[in-house]
Amino acid sequence: MDPAAVGMIRIKNLHVFYQTERGPVHAVRGIDVDIQQGQFFTLLGPSGCGKTTTLRSVAGLETPEQGQIFVGDDLVFSSTDKTFVPPYDRDIGMVFQSYAIWPHLNVFENVAFPLREMRRKFSRQQIRDKVAHALALVQLEGLADRPAPFLSGGQQQRLALARAIVKEPRVLLLDEPLSNLDAKLREETRFELRELVKRLGITTLYVTHDQLEALTMSDTVAIMDQGRIVQQGTPVEIYQAPREKFVANFIGLTNFLEGQVNSAGTGVAGIGEVMTASGKLHCVLPDGMAPGEKVIVVIRPEDINIVAEAIPAAGNVLQGKVDALIFMGDALECQLSVGAQKIRTKLHPASPVRQGQTVLLQLPAESCRALRSSEKV
Amino acid sequence: MLYLFLAIVLPFLAFTYASFLAFLQPPSLAAFKGFTLKNYRFLAQYGEVASALKNTVVMVVVTATMTVALSFFVSLVIVRSKFWGRKLLDQLAFMPHAIPGIVLGIAFFWVFLKIDFLPIYGTVWAISIGFTVSFLSYGTRSMSASLLQVHKELEEAAYVSGARPWRTMRRVFLPLMMPTLVGIWIWVVLHAVRIAGLPLILYEGQQNQVLSILIWNMWDEGYVPAVAAIGTLLMLTLLLLTLLVRYVGFRRQWIQPPSV
Numbered sequence: 132m133d134p135a136a137v138g139m140i141r142i143k144n145l146h147v148f149y150q151t152e153r154g155p156v157h158a159v160r161g162i163d164v165d166i167q168q169g170q171f172f173t174l175l176g177p178s179g180c181g182k183t184t185t186l187r188s189v190a191g192l193e194t195p196e197q198g199q200i201f202v203g204d205d206l207v208f209s210s211t212d213k214t215f216v217p218p219y220d221r222d223i224g225m226v227f228q229s230y231a232i233w234p235h236l237n238v239f240e241n242v243a244f245p246l247r248e249m250r251r252k253f254s255r256q257q258i259r260d261k262v263a264h265a266l267a268l269v270q271l272e273g274l275a276d277r278p279a280p281f282l283s284g285g286q287q288q289r290l291a292l293a294r295a296i297v298k299e300p301r302v303l304l305l306d307e308p309l310s311n312l313d314a315k316l317r318e319e320t321r322f323e324l325r326e327l328v329k330r331l332g333i334t335t336l337y338v339t340h341d342q343l344e345a346l347t348m349s350d351t352v353a354i355m356d357q358g359r360i361v362q363q364g365t366p367v368e369i370y371q372a373p374r375e376k377f378v379a380n381f382i383g384l385t386n387f388l389e390g391q392v393n394s395a396g397t398g399v400a401g402i403g404e405v406m407t408a409s410g411k412l413h414c415v416l417p418d419g420m421a422p423g424e425k426v427i428v429v430i431r432p433e434d435i436n437i438v439a440e441a442i443p444a445a446g447n448v449l450q451g452k453v454d455a456l457i458f459m460g461d462a463l464e465c466q467l468s469v470g471a472q473k474i475r476t477k478l479h480p481a482s483p484v485r486q487g488q489t490v491l492l493q494l495p496a497e498s499c500r501a502l503r504s505s506e507k508v
Numbered sequence: 509m510l511y512l513f514l515a516i517v518l519p520f521l522a523f524t525y526a527s528f529l530a531f532l533q534p535p536s537l538a539a540f541k542g543f544t545l546k547n548y549r550f551l552a553q554y555g556e557v558a559s560a561l562k563n564t565v566v567m568v569v570v571t572a573t574m575t576v577a578l579s580f581f582v583s584l585v586i587v588r589s590k591f592w593g594r595k596l597l598d599q600l601a602f603m604p605h606a607i608p609g610i611v612l613g614i615a616f617f618w619v620f621l622k623i624d625f626l627p628i629y630g631t632v633w634a635i636s637i638g639f640t641v642s643f644l645s646y647g648t649r650s651m652s653a654s655l656l657q658v659h660k661e662l663e664e665a666a667y668v669s670g671a672r673p674w675r676t677m678r679r680v681f682l683p684l685m686m687p688t689l690v691g692i693w694i695w696v697v698l699h700a701v702r703i704a705g706l707p708l709i710l711y712e713g714q715q716n717q718v719l720s721i722l723i724w725n726m727w728d729e730g731y732v733p734a735v736a737a738i739g740t741l742l743m744l745t746l747l748l749l750t751l752l753v754r755y756v757g758f759r760r761q762w763i764q765p766p767s768v
Contacts, residue, residue, distance in 0.1 A: 150590070192664050202718065218667040231665035235683045244679070245669035304668075 137204070138165035139181055139334035140172070140189060140302055145198035147184050147489070156220040158184040158197070161362050166334055166351075171325060173337040175345040176355035177381065182338045185355075189336060190225050190304050191218035203301050208220040213363035219248070224295030224333075225304040228311065230287045232279045239289055242266060245298045265297040268327060285316050292324070296331065303333045309344060321347055342382050346370060354378050374417075376502055379429045386435075386474050388412070389504065392420050409449050409469045413496035417503065426501040434498035435476040435483065438491045447494040449474075453486050467492065520743060526736035536600030547737035553736070558724040559714055563632050564701060567718055570636040571643070572696040576689050576753070578640060579647030586648065587655040605645035612642055620710075630712030638706045643696050654688035694753045698746055 147159035159181040166172040174182040187193040189200055191207065194215060201210040202223065207216040224245075233241055242262045246253055251263070266272050269289035274282070282290060288308060295303060308324070309317045327350045328335045339345055345352045346366040353363040354377070362369060362378045374377035376387065390407035395416060403416040405428055414428050438448070451467035451474060463478040467490070474492065480483065526532060528543040553556050579601075585591055586598045604612060616638045620629040628634050658681065666676040682689075704720040711721050719742060727735045 190664075190668050194666070218664070219670045219672050221668075223668055225665070225668040227661045227665060229659060229661050231659065231661040233662060233665070233680055233684075244666070244671070248666075248670035248675060249670075291665075294665075399558070 138201070139165040139168045139170070139203055140164065140336055141199075141201040142185070142189070143199040144201065145195055145480060147181070147188055147193055147195045147267050149184065149193065158358055158439075159188070162198075162358075163354075164353065164360070169329075169332045169333055171335045171337065171348060171350045173339060173345045173349040173352045174332055174354050174355055175179055175339055175342060175381075177340055178456060180355040181358040182340075182355050186306055186336060186338045188302050190223055191216060191301070204279075205270065222300050223302045223304055224298065226288075226291045226295050226302040226306065226308045228307040230291040230311070231281070232287050232290055232294075234271065234278075234280045236279060237275070238266070238271065238277050238282070239280060241279055241290055242293050242297050245294060249298060260291075261297055265293040268296065268331075269293045284313075285320070286486065288312060288320065289329060292327075296333065299331075299333075301334060302326060303335045305335060305337045307339050307341075310339070310341070317344075324348065346382070353379060356381075370463070372500065374502065375427065376427055376429070376504075379500075379502070384432050384477075386430050387499060388430075388472060388474075390413060390426055390428055390501070391500070392416065392424045392426055394422055403501075405501055409472045412447055412494060412499055414499035414501040415497060416501045420501070420503075425504045427504045429500045429502060430494055430498055432475045432477040433462075434495060435474070436493045437465075437476065437478060438493045439447050440491065447496055447499070449492045449494065451491060451492050453484055453488045456484065456486055463489050523743070524740050525737050526733055527740045529733050532732050534537045536735070547733045550731075550734050551737055551741075555724075556714055556717065556722055557730060557738070560717045560719050563716060564718040564720075567632045567635050567639075567707075568697045568700045570633070571639040572693045573645045573702045574636065574640040575647045575696045576693050579644060579651045579692065580685075580689070582644070583648050583651035583655050587652050598652075601648040602645045604642045605644070609642060609703060609705035610709060613706040616641075616706075617709050630710075630716055632718070634710045635707045635716060635718065637701050638710060639696075639703075642706065643699065645703060647692050650692055651688060655687060671702050694749055698749055698753070701742070701746060 141165040142162055145159055146157070148155040149158055150156075155302070162181075164172070164185075164246065168367050172357040174185060176182045184193055187197050188208070189202070195208060195210065197210045198208070199210070202221055205216070205222070206214055207221050208214055221225070236244070237396070239262055242265050243258050246258050246261055262275070264270070266275060269292050271286060271289055271293060279287070279290065288311070290488065291308070302448055309320055310321060321344055323391065327481065337344075337348065346369070349366055351363065352369050353360045354369065355361065356377050362374050364372075367460075369384055373382065373385075379385045379387075388407045388409060391407040393404040393406050393411065395403050400483055401418065402413050403420065405412050405414050405416075405427060406424055412428055415427075416426070449469045451469040453465060453467055454473075455466040457464040458480065461480065463480045463482055463484070465476045465478050465482075465484060467474045467476065469492065476492070484490065509553045525535065527547055528545070529539060530542055530544050530546055533539050541686060582597060582601050586594050586601075591597075607615075616634065619636050620626075628637070662681055662684065664678050667673075671679060701718075703721060704724055707716075707718050707721050708724065717725070719738065723738055723742075725734050726738070
């Protein structure tokens with residue numbers, strides 16, 4: 132088989148339970164993932180959705196109940212033939228949320244540790260070179276002799292990364308590595324981290340609850356909820372075309388309008404008409420919607436325009452009253468009521484809108500997405 | 509300050525003063541002029557001192573080592589395992605704390621007499637076993653507290669770095685626990701040397717006489733200044749050990765995960 136066609140990390144029908152004081156919890160409920168060589172793949176979801184448990188299963192720190200896990204061509208876990216490769220025999224590097232830097236070792240020894248534990252023995256000079264190289268990659272040169280507890284949070288994070296990549300594993304597992312950094316540093320590190328793993332070509336499985344990290348760093352994002360992947364796609368797909376209310380709600384700020392299909396989608400875009408409490412709206416409808424079905428119309432605040440006068444051809448114009456204005460620096464968040472419906476929009480900070488003013492809202496049809504409302508949210 | 513002086517420094521000074529006297533007398537110029545090292549010379553000649561010293565060293569080293577090892581494994585089970593009886597084990601290890609040393613001594617006295625197929629009765633081993641049981645409560649408490657502070661991710665990081673379990677134990681876990689192990693070891697030594705209750709009950713003769721019992725016996729026989737001399741030497745030694753505890757023991761502040 133062509134090795135390029137086979138995913139570097141493959142997870143098949145994974146089920147994981149973990150024991151708590153009150154009995155077992157079914158944390159991961161049937162996950163299938165195929166991550167290509169060199170891909171940056173993110174599991175995104177709220178706490179308790181099973182994303183970290185999935186990552187720890189790939190590392191071998193959890194024993195799943197059912198399923199299969201491959202790292203490269205190696206079967207590292209299989210419930211059917213009782214395969215379990217322990218973490219120390221898997222070709223992985225991992226960064227923990229707490230960094231888990233060993234406080235009794237200095238920076239050099241922390242990074243040298245994985246090399247010294249390898250079956251292949253390196254000479255002293257080789258270890259020195261490899262450690263120096265890893266430290267240079269994370270810009271910690273010159274700190275090799277420092278005791279690990281005397282590092283700042285950002286330095287510890289980079290040290291943990293150097294330790295994870297020093298033996299050049301095929302797979303890098305990152306468990307919320309940025310969540311302990313302050314906002315400014317987190318932003319800088321996002322790009323550095325992505326750039327570094329892309330340069331090294333390591334297949335990366337990243338776990339986070341931060342949607343911004345997921346959108347800015349990943350090639351593919353998988354949104355998890357209650358132990359399942361609810362949607363998987365590129366960051367653009369996930370953001371622009373959420374298939375479920377959970378995804379739309381979790382990623383970014385969203386307006387929801389309940390309604391009923393008037394006429395099914397036509398044309399390439401599949402734009403149909405939906406009747407909502409605020410009026411008729413033209414929206415992108417999913418395939419196979421019949422008139423009369425209940426839907427939820429989703430529109431992002433930044434997609435809504437405030438217009439001076441209605442352009443009849445454009446349609447989708449609603450009249451609303453400005454309830455509140457919140458200045459956010461780079462934007463002006465405007466909260467309106469259209470009848471009983473609350474709508475939030477994002478405007479340019481210099482927009483001449485006043486509180487209490489009555490305005491016209493234009494909702495571009497291609498930005499309004501109708502989702503089936505039968506799904507439980 | 510005054511209380512500290514009266515409670516700590518004064519008795520020590522009184523002891524030291526008495527150890528330099530030929531016979532017990534209230535402090536006076538004449539008493540200071542009559543200062544002598546006779547008592548210390550007497551200790552060097554008195555045969556039982558050497559054997560008691562040897563017994564004491566053997567007893568405290570064995571006791572401290574057994575207590576540390578036993579507390580370590582008991583705490584490991586209590587804190588880390590999912591063993592169903594771990595709560596009971598915790599209670600069991602803590603129970604001796606509620607029993608006075610003399611009572612525990614009498615209990616062991618009977619036990620060792622009954623199990624006469626094991627030649628424990630009347631040896632220093634009897635004292636070591638008794639002490640180990642009574643110090644287990646303190647040992648497991650501080651060991652458990654310390655184990656809880658060694659974040660599990662520190663060991664998991666070693667596993668994913670390729671270290672097998674025993675290598676992880678040797679290179680990550682034990683070094684992190686070392687200050688606690690040493691701290692408990694010295695604490696047990698300090699206490700085992702000075703407590704007289706339990707060894708007094710298990711005392712059989714010169715073969716298992718430890719320093720605390722020797723002091724008791726010499727006091728009983730009227731060698732008061734000599735007792736003061738032993739006491740002074742013992743206090744100085746223990747004082748050094750206490751300083752050592754403060755230096756190496758219980759340095760845990762760096763075992764915590766980084767703050768946010």
